[in-house]
Amino acid sequence: MSTPILTQVRNNLVAIISLTVALSGLGYNTWRNERTELNSNIRMAGFEVLTEVGALQRVVFFGHYDRDPEQGNPRAGWAHVLTIHDLSQVIPAPVPDEAERLKATWGDHWHKVGESDESVAAINDAIDAYRMAILANLRKLR
DSSP: OOOHHHHHHHHTHHHHHHHHHHHHHHHHHHHHHHHHHHHHHHHHHHHHHHHHHHHHHHHHHHHHTSOOTTTTOHHHHHHHHHHHHHHGGGSOTTHHHHHHHHHHHHHHHGGGTTTOHHHHHHHHHHHHHHHHHHHHHHHHOO
């Protein structure tokens, strides 16, 4: 003899299975949408910081190689460095660490951009390391 609960389960088995499938599908769909949004945010921030890195590199090149006081004004580089640093906070590691390193390197060497090859080399190394971290992070997105 079956109990009333087992009878109810047997009578409503299709509904129970349908509910389980619907909830599982809803859960997966929600997770997938969140993941897609996160990847989109990381991708957009990545492209934006690559643009800012290019602008910072131009400031360094104009300031050091062309000795152009307008386009190569190292004070203007601070705006790019700070934007890079801020946008890097939404990108997974190691990008925020590399942004911190770039900011510190820029802070140590920005005032010598037109004068010292060593300072320019240190800044360029930090920019290259940052760029590689961003590109590696963008390649990992699915």
